[in-house]
Amino acid sequence: MFTDSHCHLNFPELAQDLPAIRAKMDEARVTRALCISCTMEEFPDVHALAMRYDNFWCSVGVHPDTEGLTEPSVQDLVERAALPRVVAIGETGLDYYGMEDRKGGRTIADLEWQRERFRTHIRAAQQVRKPLVIHTRSASDDTLRLLREEGETGGADAAGGVFHCFTESMEVARAALDLGFYISFSGIITFKKAQDLRDVAAFVPEDRLLIETDSPYLAPVPFRGKTNIPAYVPHVAAQIAEVRGISVEAVAEATNRNFDRLFSGVLS
Template structure:
C-alpha cells in the first residue's frame, strides 16, 4: 500500500535491526522502500540490501555534505548505475546550511567542490537515463540554477528526478515542478511549526508527490525525537491526506504509482 521513497537502511542505527524493521513495515503496510546511497564507500552495503530483498531498490551517489570520501567521477556513477536494482543517481545536490557552525566559517564561494560534485551527478544521470535524488538545504537558488545550466539546450535529455525531504518555499516547489521534478515530503510535515510546508504539500499536484521517511532521521509525530523507520511513512501520508482533504488510501495509491513512474526501472528489476 505505502512506498518509502527515501531511507538509509545501511546506516548502523537501522542495519542492526533489519529483520524487526521489515516486520514492522509489513504490519504497517509499507510494501517497498528505496535505499539511498551517500558515499561510494557505502554503495556495496546499500546495493546488498537491494539484492537481498525483492521489495528494496537502491541509488548510487555521494551526499553533498560528505567530505573526506571518495570523489565520484561520471564513470564511477555509471558503472554502479548499470548494476541490477539500482534505479536512481544520488542523493546529490547542495547543502549550505549552517555555514558558520557546520562548515568552519567557510563561505558559499568556498563550496565550489559541492557544485562540481552536483554537476557530475547530473551528467551521469543524463548519460544513463536514471532520475536524480536531489538534496537541497539553504541552497535552492544555486540548486535550480545548476540544474538549468546542465540541461540548457537539450530538453529532451534533461535529468529528471525528485527533490527529497522538501523544506523549501512554494516558489521553489513550482520551479522544480516546472522542470519536471517530483516533490517528496518527510516526517517534517507533521511537526507543529511546519504549517508553511503543509501548505506546499496542498499545492503540489497529487501526481507529482512522493512520501518518505529519510530514516533514521526526522521521525514523524508521534515518534519525533526517536529513531525513524520506513514503517512510519504512513504518518506522512496521513498528514498529506489531511491537508488535501482526501483519504489516506488515495495518497498511498498515488504516491506508490508516482514512485513507479519516476523510478521506471523498478518494474524491470
C-alpha cells in the same frame, strides 16, 4: 500499500535490527523502499540490501555534505548505476546550511567542490537516463541554477528526479515542478511549526507527490525524537491526506504510481 521513497537502512542504527524493521513494515503495509547511498564507500552495502530483498531498490551517489571520502567521477557513477536494482543517482545536490558553524567559516564561494560534484551527478544521470535524488538545504537558488545550466529543464535529454525531504518555500516548489521534478515529503510535514510546508503539500499536483521517511532521521509525530523507520511513512501519508482533503488510500495509490513512473516502472 505504501512506498518509502527515501531511507538509509544501511546506517548502523537500522542495519543491526533489519529483520524487526522489515516486520514492522509488513504490519504497517509499507511494501517497498528505496535505499539511498550517501558515499561511494557505503554503496556496496546499500546495493547488497537491494539485491537481498525483492522489495528494496537503491541509488548510487555522494551526499553534498560529505568530505574526505571518495570523490566520484561521472564514469564511477555510470558503472554502478548499470548494476541491477540501482534506479537513481544520488543523493546529490547542495548544502550550505550552517556555513560558519559546520563549515569552519567558509563562504559559499569556497564550496565550489559541492557544485562540481552536483554537476558530475547530473551528467551521470543524464548519461544513464536515471532520475536524480536531490538534497538541497539553504541552497535552493544555486540548486535550481545548476539544474538549468546542465539542461534539467524537462526536455528529452533531462534525467529529472525528485527533491527529497522537501523543506523549501512555495516558490522553490513551483520552480522544481516547472523543471519537471517530483517533490517528496518526510515526517517534517507533521511537525507543529511546519504549516508552510503543509501548504506546499496541498499545492503540489497529485502526479508529482512522493512520500518518504529519510530513516533513521526525522521521525513523524507521534514518534518525533525517536529513531525513524520505514513503517512510519503512513503518518506522512495521513498528514498529506488531511491537508489535501482526500483519503490516506488515495495518497498511497498516487505516490505508488508516481514512484513507479519516476523510477522506470518499478514493479509493485
